[in-house]
Amino acid sequence: MKTLSAPESMVSTSKNPRSIGSTATADEFLVLKDVKKSFPTPNGEYVVLDGVNLTIKQGEFICLIGHSGCGKSTLLNMVSGFSQPTAGTVKLKGQSITRPGPDRMVVFQGYALLPWLTVYENVYLAVNAVYPDKSKGEKDDIVKEHLKMVGLLEAMEKTPPQISGGMRQRVAIARALSIRPEVLVLDEPFGALDAITKEELQEELLKIWNNSRNTVLMITHDIDEALFLADKLVMMTNGPAAQIGEVLEIPFKRPRDRSRIMEMPEYYKIRNYALDFLYNRFAHDDTAE
Amino acid sequence: MTIAQKRPTSSGFALDAKMRQRIDDVLTPVVTLLILLAIWQFFSLFNQNLPGPIRVVQETWKLILYPFYDKGGTDKGLFWQVFASLQRVAIGYTFAAIVGISVGIIIGLNKRIYKGLDPIFQILRTVPPLAWVPIALAALQQNQPAALFVIFITAVWPILINTSVGVKQIPQDYTNVAQVLQLPKSEFYFKILFPSALPYIFTGLRIAIGLAWLAIIAAEIVMSGIVGIGFFIWNAYQNGQVSEIILALVYIGLVGWGLDKLMEWLQSRILPGQR
Ligand SMILES: Nc1ncnc2c1ncn2[C@@H]1O[C@H](COP(=O)(O)OP(=O)(O)OP(=O)(O)O)[C@@H](O)[C@H]1O
Numbered sequence: 001m002k003t004l005s006a007p008e009s010m011v012s013t014s015k016n017p018r019s020i021g022s023t024a025t026a027d028e029f030l031v032l033k034d035v036k037k038s039f040p041t042p043n044g045e046y047v048v049l050d051g052v053n054l055t056i057k058q059g060e061f062i063c064l065i066g067h068s069g070c071g072k073s074t075l076l077n078m079v080s081g082f083s084q085p086t087a088g089t090v091k092l093k094g095q096s097i098t099r100p101g102p103d104r105m106v107v108f109q110g111y112a113l114l115p116w117l118t119v120y121e122n123v124y125l126a127v128n129a130v131y132p133d134k135s136k137g138e139k140d141d142i143v144k145e146h147l148k149m150v151g152l153l154e155a156m157e158k159t160p161p162q163i164s165g166g167m168r169q170r171v172a173i174a175r176a177l178s179i180r181p182e183v184l185v186l187d188e189p190f191g192a193l194d195a196i197t198k199e200e201l202q203e204e205l206l207k208i209w210n211n212s213r214n215t216v217l218m219i220t221h222d223i224d225e226a227l228f229l230a231d232k233l234v235m236m237t238n239g240p241a242a243q244i245g246e247v248l249e250i251p252f253k254r255p256r257d258r259s260r261i262m263e264m265p266e267y268y269k270i271r272n273y274a275l276d277f278l279y280n281r282f283a284h285d286d287t288a289e
Numbered sequence: 290m291t292i293a294q295k296r297p298t299s300s301g302f303a304l305d306a307k308m309r310q311r312i313d314d315v316l317t318p319v320v321t322l323l324i325l326l327a328i329w330q331f332f333s334l335f336n337q338n339l340p341g342p343i344r345v346v347q348e349t350w351k352l353i354l355y356p357f358y359d360k361g362g363t364d365k366g367l368f369w370q371v372f373a374s375l376q377r378v379a380i381g382y383t384f385a386a387i388v389g390i391s392v393g394i395i396i397g398l399n400k401r402i403y404k405g406l407d408p409i410f411q412i413l414r415t416v417p418p419l420a421w422v423p424i425a426l427a428a429l430q431q432n433q434p435a436a437l438f439v440i441f442i443t444a445v446w447p448i449l450i451n452t453s454v455g456v457k458q459i460p461q462d463y464t465n466v467a468q469v470l471q472l473p474k475s476e477f478y479f480k481i482l483f484p485s486a487l488p489y490i491f492t493g494l495r496i497a498i499g500l501a502w503l504a505i506i507a508a509e510i511v512m513s514g515i516v517g518i519g520f521f522i523w524n525a526y527q528n529g530q531v532s533e534i535i536l537a538l539v540y541i542g543l544v545g546w547g548l549d550k551l552m553e554w555l556q557s558r559i560l561p562g563q564r
């Protein structure tokens with residue numbers, strides 16, 4: 001792992017700029033250790049990730065950024081349990097992750113709502129699966145509470161094809177949060193949305209997260225999005241055999257106000273630093289050579 | 290100004306056009322039918338063995354007017370003949386649907402079973418209904434169960450194959466949801482698998498109803514002494530009543546068309562534009 005440090009001025013406000021690899025056990029909530037992932041191909045083994053080390057504290061909001069195809073989804077799939085590392089370990093609270101489970105709920109890239117169920121039923125399906133022993137009334141309350149949180153109480157009898165893309169993403173988020181996952185995994189959740197809806201949803205997500213404070217792992221292609229949302233920005237190097245290139249602390253105090261943080265000089269320092277990382281130091285192959 | 294003036298006229302024209310379209314939709318097939326009947330009538334003038342449409346109606350008007358008569362045995366009105374055939378279709382088809390859907394789900398979920406059985410099914414499904422008749426009669430000895438078997442074996446393949454394809458094509462997204470939530474088996478079947486495969490299942494059911502109707506006519510023709518539209522045709526042929534055969538063909542066509550429309554209607558009711 002390359003532990004290139006960020007410029008002095010930028011990390012000065014954060015307490016522990018290199019908390020990655022921290023040894024305090026309470027901080028070792030989600031730990032990826034020497035993770036390697038390769039896929040067999042007709043031309044031999046294709047190594048996507050090699051030597052990935054990352055330690056995440058409980059309640060941290062992590063954004064993952066890197067060029068297309070570098071292995072971000074591959075990395076998240078090992079956290080959500082859809083695939084296992086070829087070598088190395090991925091552990092949640094000291095336990096190896098072997099399969100998907102509701103404690104690591106995923107907001108899928110294409111929303112993955114069931115089109116034949118209503119908005120309400122989609123969320124209820126999750127609540128019912130995770131809390132089978134709760135009474136119908138309690139489950140109903142949980143569903144409605146979360147639909148209210150994302151402002152969809154009125155649309156709850158509609159089906160996904162009847163609502164807009166932004167609303168679908170809200171349902172997916174409500175469904176994910178309704179089961180109180182310890183880790184919330186989001187793969188480019190706002191990628192397909194228009195700029196305004198995207199900003200609205202970012203703010204909603206942040207508001208909700210401020211109350212629940214579960215650990216969030218989110219892939220994004222948008223540096224501004226990461227700077228607004230995350231505690232840490234994890235930047236990946238290019239594949240094959242991609243690694244964690246650098247981890248930037250985002251020092252802005254919460255609750256964050258978008259326009260206010262954008263006025264801070266630090267915002268642009270971090271932003272430019274990240275851009276430099278992505279477009280100069282680890283430029284995409286076709287622009288690098 | 291010009292636009293404001295144009296609008297009312299154009300919408301009035303649009304309404305008019307809609308009506309015209311409607312009339313056109315009905316009129317075109319009717320006129321076409323009349324032309325075809327005229328051509329048929331014309332050619333029948335040169336072939337005494339084939340009655341023209343006028344002679345058909347003349348010779349069968351009793352059957353047309355009294356579809357409900359029942360003189361016992363196989364001497365029954367066309368309604369009863371069709372009804373008997375439809376009953377067989379209903380029974381054989383229901384079995385085909387139950388077996389086809391459940392086996393289709395099983396092989397759709399299990400790659401190994403699918404691999405083993407799919408080539409066999411692909412071959413069996415091409416066996417024409419009539420080819421099953423002798424073996425059904427030989428094995429079952431009696432007309433009635435043999436007829437049911439022929440319907441079953443003809444209708445089951447499209448249902449089975451389409452169901453298995455539908456199950457195999459459940460989008461990865463949906464199975465991922467099931468995995469993350471660790472959905473219980475029953476929930477997975479009823480909330481994800483079945484609804485997801487339903488459009489495919491319906492396609493199979495719709496193809497199968499047409500085949501089942503086709504099969505029953507074929508089966509009845511060779512099964513003497515039973516009430517049914519297929520045997521009615523055979524009986525008419527043996528007695529040289531070509532007009533009756535033609536009338537029966539019209540009935541068969543109309544019923545087959547009705548069955549297809551019924552399935553289409555069911556499909557549109559159960560799957561309101563999901564895909
Ligand atoms: N099952 C697989 N078999 C073979 N190769 C795979 C498989 N899954 C992913 N890959 C390869 O691994 C690399 C990383 O894929 P991944 O989807 O993780 O990228 P990503 O960083 O999420 O990209 P994007 O930003 O476009 O979503 C790609 O080159 C991809 O082709």
Ligand SMILES: [Mg+2]
Nearest residue numbers: 072073074187
């Ligand atoms: Mg990806």
